[in-house]
């Protein structure tokens with residue numbers, strides 16, 4: 652998978668040189684290219700923003716600069732374009748799975764009050780353009796959101812996770828974990844400061860362990876994410892004696 656990221660703060664993406672994503676880049680599974688938007692601003696100050704039409708606070712990113720940058724980066728190709736914005740569709744595990752199937756993603760990182768909407772309008776005619784939000788809170792720009800999405804998507808690519816089963820057991824994963832969050836996890840020692848590991852996990856009985864884990868996942872979902880639990884099959888809740 653090729654990932655292009657356009658930003659006025661390319662240094663935000665240094666974390667993509669380390670850990671799982673860094674190793675995937677070394678192996679060639681991921682080809683990440685970060686671009687400085689100001690390289691396409693031609694005035695002496697490398698200006699990328701201007702005052703908003705209609706008035707109001709803050710500044711808006713100029714369409715001309717974005718248009719030149721995107722045209723140069725895509726070179727007539729057709730990546731799927733992802734634009735982080737507080738007003739976007741929710742970024743979910745399902746969307747991460749969908750994006751992980753794409754051969755080429757282009758992330759446009761806005762700053763200030765956002766990117767002139769005509770940029771998304773222009774490229775929607777040529778590319779699949781998704782305006783996406785990572786949550787109901789406001790950031791200062793799109794860079795952190797892109798880091799979140801790149802990690803969520805990158806870990807789903809073949810060979811990136813040491814154990815492919817991890818992605819299957821993830822919270823929110825399609826299939827058995829749909830609308831569920833994961834239960835608690837434990838490791839050695841069996842006793843720590845008077846806290847014991849649940850005996851079932853030491854029993855070696857795989858069926859009982861699987862049942863316990865699912866029960867704990869449902870218990871935690873009901874407690875922490877009742878809106879997800881509401882989407883669970885009522886039979887699932889009954890079988891695990893869980894009430895909303």
Ligand SMILES: N#Cc1c(-c2ccc3ccn(Cc4ccncc4)c3c2)n[nH]c1N
Nearest residue numbers: 735736761762784785786789790792793796
């Ligand atoms: N994804 C995502 C986001 C963002 C986000 C993303 C891109 C930009 C570009 C600029 N801003 C600042 C801004 C813009 C408009 N209104 C208020 C602030 C951004 C915020 N905030 N919260 C999220 N969940």
